[in-house]
Amino acid sequence: MNTMELIAPCHFGLEAVLKREINDLGYDISEVDDGRVTFIGDAEAVARININSRTAERVLIKVGSFDAYTWDDLFEGTKALMWEEYIPSDGRFWVTKASSVKSRLFSPSDIQSVMKKAMVERMKQTYHVERFPESGTDYPVRTFIYKDKVTVGLDTTGDSLHKRGYRLLTAKAPIAENLAAALIMLTPWRADRILVDPFCGSGTIPIEAALMAANIAPGLNREFRASEWEQIVPARVWKDAYDEAREMVNTDIETDIQGYDIDDEVLAVARRNAELAGVNKLIHFQKRDVSELRHPGRYGFIITNPPYGERLMDRSELGELYAALGRQYKGLNDFSLYMITSYDEAEKAIGRKADKNRKIYNGMLQTRFYSFMGPKPPKRRQENA
Numbered sequence: 202m203n204t205m206e207l208i209a210p211c212h213f214g215l216e217a218v219l220k221r222e223i224n225d226l227g228y229d230i231s232e233v234d235d236g237r238v239t240f241i242g243d244a245e246a247v248a249r250i251n252i253n254s255r256t257a258e259r260v261l262i263k264v265g266s267f268d269a270y271t272w273d274d275l276f277e278g279t280k281a282l283m284w285e286e287y288i289p290s291d292g293r294f295w296v297t298k299a300s301s302v303k304s305r306l307f308s309p310s311d312i313q314s315v316m317k318k319a320m321v322e323r324m325k326q327t328y329h330v331e332r333f334p335e336s337g338t339d340y341p342v343r344t345f346i347y348k349d350k351v352t353v354g355l356d357t358t359g360d361s362l363h364k365r366g367y368r369l370l371t372a373k374a375p376i377a378e379n380l381a382a383a384l385i386m387l388t389p390w391r392a393d394r395i396l397v398d399p400f401c402g403s404g405t406i407p408i409e410a411a412l413m414a415a416n417i418a419p420g421l422n423r424e425f426r427a428s429e430w431e432q433i434v435p436a437r438v439w440k441d442a443y444d445e446a447r448e449m450v451n452t453d454i455e456t457d458i459q460g461y462d463i464d465d466e467v468l469a470v471a472r473r474n475a476e477l478a479g480v481n482k483l484i485h486f487q488k489r490d491v492s493e494l495r496h497p498g499r500y501g502f503i504i505t506n507p508p509y510g511e512r513l514m515d516r517s518e519l520g521e522l523y524a525a526l527g528r529q530y531k532g533l534n535d536f537s538l539y540m541i542t543s544y545d546e547a548e549k550a551i552g553r554k555a556d557k558n559r560k561i562y563n564g565m566l567q568t569r570f571y572s573f574m575g576p577k578p579p580k581r582r583q584e585n586a
């Protein structure tokens with residue numbers, strides 16, 4: 202199968218996790234930039250990354266890249282790309298998103314319209330027609346310009362990959378599913394360890410953990426834009442990729458994944474979402490104030506997204522809430538605590554300096570992912586040793 206360069210955008214700060222995921226699925230990375238990872242793949246990779254990646258935002262086929270300092274450069278550079286290799290003569294094509302950082306060409310709407318005109322010019326020449334009906338399948342294009350270098354990709358995904366299909370109902374301030382998954386993957390948590398989210402809201406963190414524990418690919422129950430592009434990713438390739446993912450599923454496992462929240466309504470949403478995701482049997486949701494947080498186990502993980510203040514609570518109330526989390530955490534037996542927040546007094550309120558903190562952008566909001574590491578469990582003796 203022909204290889205091509207593929208681009209997977211992600212949340213800023215999560216490039217390393219996405220890179221590991223792509224490597225683990227068997228593909229070589231060619232470039233890592235802020236907010237995206239470029240790798241080498243084929244049609245099978247388009248299907249497999251869309252279906253299996255827990256942390257990517259989408260998968261683009263890189264059509265090309267070039268420098269552009271003027272609108273003419275942008276027009277000519279876009280026209281020089283081999284659009285006809287991807288888009289048939291009845292395809293509907295447009296630049297759905299353009300972003301520009303530290304570059305001379307800046308206005309997204311102008312970038313979009315110049316590129317569209319250039320694509321039409323190119324296609325007129327290659328298809329020898331004057332007008333395009335654009336009555337066929339959609340081919341959305343995404344463009345990033347960074348320091349005057351334009352990178353152009355065709356979006357194979359459609360609805361962003363964080364939309365797994367299980368969160369029909371949302372609660373207040375939900376965390377994106379791919380961000381939740383990436384946070385879990387930044388910790389040493391594994392399916393045989395305890396995971397508690399004391400501020401679980403609509404259940405995103407426990408649900409993503411349960412999907413991982415049961416090896417359920419996040420895209421198993423949805424479709425992607427490129428499933429209509431038979432000439433690029435044939436139906437047989439999609440079928441094989443779904444079959445491969447389906448064979449990996451194992452829900453017949455023991456887990457200790459707990460989701461607590463103070464709000465009954467939100468917990469009803471979490472339970473419904475877990476059911477839709479097919480993991481309700483693997484998670485225990487319960488109404489519980491963080492000041493009552495307890496767990497009898499040892500070496501567990503708290504992975505959580507407490508209220509930040511921006512959206513949910515008055516900032517003055519936050520100190521007490523985080524202090525309560527800190528107090529209860531101290532009472533747990535050798536647990537580790539991981540939390541994402543933009544509350545800058547979080548460590549002070551918890552009463553301990555984090556062992557690590559990592560800057561992550563949750564949309565436009567800068568947050569930190571704090572790690573308070575507990576001791577590791579002793580290594581299990583090998584059976585029959």
Ligand SMILES: C[S@@+](CC[C@H](N)C(=O)[O-])C[C@H]1O[C@@H](n2cnc3c(N)ncnc32)[C@H](O)[C@@H]1O
Nearest residue numbers: 375376400401402403405462463464490491506
């Ligand atoms: C940022 S939201 C969590 C969102 C969640 N990660 C999701 O994806 O839906 C914070 C949650 O903390 C809950 N909360 C606020 N105060 C609480 C308390 N004292 N104890 C437990 N939960 C609390 C809120 O009801 C809210 O659902």
